[in-house]
Amino acid sequence: MSSQSVTSTSSTLFLVAIFVCFSLSSSRNPNFMQKGSSLSVEDNSDLLISADNTFACGFYSVGENAYCFSIWFTNSKEKTVVWMANRDKPVNGKGSRVSLLRDGAFVLTDVDGSTTWETNTGTTDVQKAELLDNGNLVLMDSSGKILWQSFDFPTDTLLPHQPITRSKKMISRLGRGNYSAGYFNFYFDNDNVLRLMYDGPDTSTLYWPDVDNTVTQNGRTGYNNTRIAVLDDMGRFLSSDSLQFNASDLGFGIKRRLTIDYDGNLRLYSLNNGTGLWTITWEALLQPCLVRGICGRNGICISTPKLPRCSCLPGYEMTDPSNWNAGCKPRFSITCSQSQQLKFVEFQHMNFYGNDINIYSNKTLDWCKKKCKEDCQCQAFNYRLTGEVKCHLKAALFNGCKSSTVKVSTYLKLPLNIEISEYIILNDTNLTCSSRGYKVPVTGFSSTYMARGKKLRWVYLYCFASAVGVIEFIFLASGWWFLFRRHDVLVAVEEGYRALTSQFRTFSYTELKKATKSFKEELGRGASGVVFKGVLADERVIAVKKLGDAYQMEEVFRAEVSTIGKINHMNLVRMWGFCSESKHRLLVYEYVENKSLDKLLFSENFLGWKERFKVALGTAKGLAYLHHECLEWVIHCDVKPENILLDGEFEPKISDFGLSKLFQKGFNNSKFSRIRGTKGYMAPEWASNLPITAKVDVYSYGVVILELVKGIRLSNWVVEDGEDQEAELTRFVRVVKRKIQSEEATWIEDVVDTRLNGQFSRTQIAKMVEIGISCVEEDRNKRPTMDSIVQALMACEDVSRIRTPDNLSVII
Numbered sequence: 001m002s003s004q005s006v007t008s009t010s011s012t013l014f015l016v017a018i019f020v021c022f023s024l025s026s027s028r029n030p031n032f033m034q035k036g037s038s039l040s041v042e043d044n045s046d047l048l049i050s051a052d053n054t055f056a057c058g059f060y061s062v063g064e065n066a067y068c069f070s071i072w073f074t075n076s077k078e079k080t081v082v083w084m085a086n087r088d089k090p091v092n093g094k095g096s097r098v099s100l101l102r103d104g105a106f107v108l109t110d111v112d113g114s115t116t117w118e119t120n121t122g123t124t125d126v127q128k129a130e131l132l133d134n135g136n137l138v139l140m141d142s143s144g145k146i147l148w149q150s151f152d153f154p155t156d157t158l159l160p161h162q163p164i165t166r167s168k169k170m171i172s173r174l175g176r177g178n179y180s181a182g183y184f185n186f187y188f189d190n191d192n193v194l195r196l197m198y199d200g201p202d203t204s205t206l207y208w209p210d211v212d213n214t215v216t217q218n219g220r221t222g223y224n225n226t227r228i229a230v231l232d233d234m235g236r237f238l239s240s241d242s243l244q245f246n247a248s249d250l251g252f253g254i255k256r257r258l259t260i261d262y263d264g265n266l267r268l269y270s271l272n273n274g275t276g277l278w279t280i281t282w283e284a285l286l287q288p289c290l291v292r293g294i295c296g297r298n299g300i301c302i303s304t305p306k307l308p309r310c311s312c313l314p315g316y317e318m319t320d321p322s323n324w325n326a327g328c329k330p331r332f333s334i335t336c337s338q339s340q341q342l343k344f345v346e347f348q349h350m351n352f353y354g355n356d357i358n359i360y361s362n363k364t365l366d367w368c369k370k371k372c373k374e375d376c377q378c379q380a381f382n383y384r385l386t387g388e389v390k391c392h393l394k395a396a397l398f399n400g401c402k403s404s405t406v407k408v409s410t411y412l413k414l415p416l417n418i419e420i421s422e423y424i425i426l427n428d429t430n431l432t433c434s435s436r437g438y439k440v441p442v443t444g445f446s447s448t449y450m451a452r453g454k455k456l457r458w459v460y461l462y463c464f465a466s467a468v469g470v471i472e473f474i475f476l477a478s479g480w481w482f483l484f485r486r487h488d489v490l491v492a493v494e495e496g497y498r499a500l501t502s503q504f505r506t507f508s509y510t511e512l513k514k515a516t517k518s519f520k521e522e523l524g525r526g527a528s529g530v531v532f533k534g535v536l537a538d539e540r541v542i543a544v545k546k547l548g549d550a551y552q553m554e555e556v557f558r559a560e561v562s563t564i565g566k567i568n569h570m571n572l573v574r575m576w577g578f579c580s581e582s583k584h585r586l587l588v589y590e591y592v593e594n595k596s597l598d599k600l601l602f603s604e605n606f607l608g609w610k611e612r613f614k615v616a617l618g619t620a621k622g623l624a625y626l627h628h629e630c631l632e633w634v635i636h637c638d639v640k641p642e643n644i645l646l647d648g649e650f651e652p653k654i655s656d657f658g659l660s661k662l663f664q665k666g667f668n669n670s671k672f673s674r675i676r677g678t679k680g681y682m683a684p685e686w687a688s689n690l691p692i693t694a695k696v697d698v699y700s701y702g703v704v705i706l707e708l709v710k711g712i713r714l715s716n717w718v719v720e721d722g723e724d725q726e727a728e729l730t731r732f733v734r735v736v737k738r739k740i741q742s743e744e745a746t747w748i749e750d751v752v753d754t755r756l757n758g759q760f761s762r763t764q765i766a767k768m769v770e771i772g773i774s775c776v777e778e779d780r781n782k783r784p785t786m787d788s789i790v791q792a793l794m795a796c797e798d799v800s801r802i803r804t805p806d807n808l809s810v811i812i
């Protein structure tokens, strides 16, 4: 029995050894193929590798059991495909092969033996196929003469030394992860100028260089009909139409590619050979909304600092929720009958390009309305007030763009009974918040910020910001529909950013279950979920937040979380990744050593003054970053001591930012009744119908900074005998204001936490109280911005020496 098992073990070992030897020998990939040989889809080591190992050529998986014969970079983190033979016709994962036939043809065959793709070299003297160091796959005869090359058939990418010429056209992919040909083209036009064009299912438009300018105004020339452009080894691009640009990291030895991305932008990328990630070193359009067609028919592109957003017009919804190119469809019908009552709704700073029925000059607004009303075809018109007054009647709405730089209004024709119930235009901040909510019946709202004894049902709120826009549209929806359904354009530029934030990744549920020892050690719990401590395989300590059930549709969740994952500031808790598997939605954060501020401020082991000031400043910096600086401006919506964590050095780190984004979309109405924000820290406008701006965070910050001074929860309620309930905060503010007004010399000593025992800086306290009081102003216009708070605190940061009983010489 035992001898038998020994024999079988040793024979198994023998077989394994043979197998290993074989696979080792077969993994030494050649860079060429002889006539009569082939590459098989089933063996993923069956590749051609260029001599310097930069490029590989073989079968690339583009979907379940779907493969394309491709060339890719071997050293990029994820295989970056630069060429595909059969992007629109993938072959089966079984039995497909690419062969160099005896007659010289290079042929891709599917599982059934049918030819999917072939070169036109059938009757030539081709001897071998070789993948060159520059990424060019060539077929050569015995003398080394090139008879066919992949460089002549670009897909969406141009490599150095691969010229784009008269007959060639680069076409973007369809979308993220979808390699088939999409709608954006890069090519030499008939006038010898290199252009970008959107060539979509129902319209096509040129969009680069600027179509409103002449060729010369765009710095191009149309007279040279050579039509050739090429990128060189140093990162310089030179074209016969005088277009010329350089990579920002100009120089030799860097691997580059020029790609027309599926968001329609043309970008030059450089590979970081250490990390395998790509960096954008040039791009054609700095404003993504200038890409025509990006949001489809009836869609509007809203320019935000970095990522464009697509929205549907009011009264419209996405035709295909997974694809913006399909645009939006109306939820109403215009019948063209005399009896239907129509109205126009104005949208400032919004323009639709093309599809004009007619253009009229020097007509009044009413005249244009009448004209559009009468014309059954007319869907809307643009009205320009600056310069020559013109109205453009539109038969279709394409290439919509909203940006503060647009000097045109769009008047949308709608049936009278479609309600654009409320939209409020704000002038006071440069943030745009799109809030979608339902009216909350609020009564008994006191002059502070409380609806006494009434349970408020809050709506979810999600704020995002638009570009430098001065004007904000806040669309409050009522009932069953809302105005601007906002979705991400899953833009390729995100891939660029993703490439820069390498640590952010997807975790599997099993991995997180293991890391947290089956969710054993609970760190805390809140409205959004329970947090557990864990340790990853690479020994990083993490905090895992398990979100409640069925948070989001997977796609939306992924997109939002990736945006949050890009936010990076020392005073914000870093998100390292997430897990989204079936029902599970988990967020993985860095673990912050110390406890949250509430546990260290309101307890026996209270914080010293230096630490309190550090917390006040760091928290302000983190919020200022969220409000003013990060990629996509974010409003926290729930600032409170519980969400401020302290590290080993008592540096504060704000947690839970961006979560307001996750609650938002893909929900039906019933799930909207959760509270965002915490009683006692919530700004008064939450209870009214006012739109939510970054000033809600400023309010909450004000409560926190005053709590840092006083050392108690000001968000509590107190009951004075027989009197009304009053918030501790209101009373505190009232008392402090009175003391300051009556110029009581000892007001600071009266308001500060007595536990500090005199060890504090009076200057800093005075400043913090001043800031705190202005932050909790009921009129949000009177509240300062986080930026100015940071400035004010930093101005008194150096007052680090603190009055102590034994060091009276440094009294401040």
Ligand SMILES: *[C@@H]1O[C@H](CO)[C@@H](O)[C@H](O)[C@H]1NC(C)=O
Pocket: 224, 225, 226, 228, 238, 239, 240, 241
């Ligand atoms: C046209 O462009 C080509 C390629 O850039 C250049 O070599 C040639 O000199 C140009 N011709 C003229 C007349 O400028």
Ligand SMILES: *[C@@H]1O[C@H](CO)[C@@H](O)[C@H](O)[C@H]1NC(C)=O
Pocket: 252, 253, 254, 273, 274
């Ligand atoms: C990356 O490229 C630079 C520039 O050519 C080279 O000096 C360096 O050795 C490369 N690093 C790696 C890890 O290949």
Ligand SMILES: *[C@@H]1O[C@H](CO)[C@@H](O)[C@H](O)[C@H]1NC(C)=O
Pocket: 425, 426, 427, 428
């Ligand atoms: C915004 O500005 C416009 C005109 O400048 C004004 O009519 C409107 O009342 C302002 N709105 C607010 C909320 O201040």
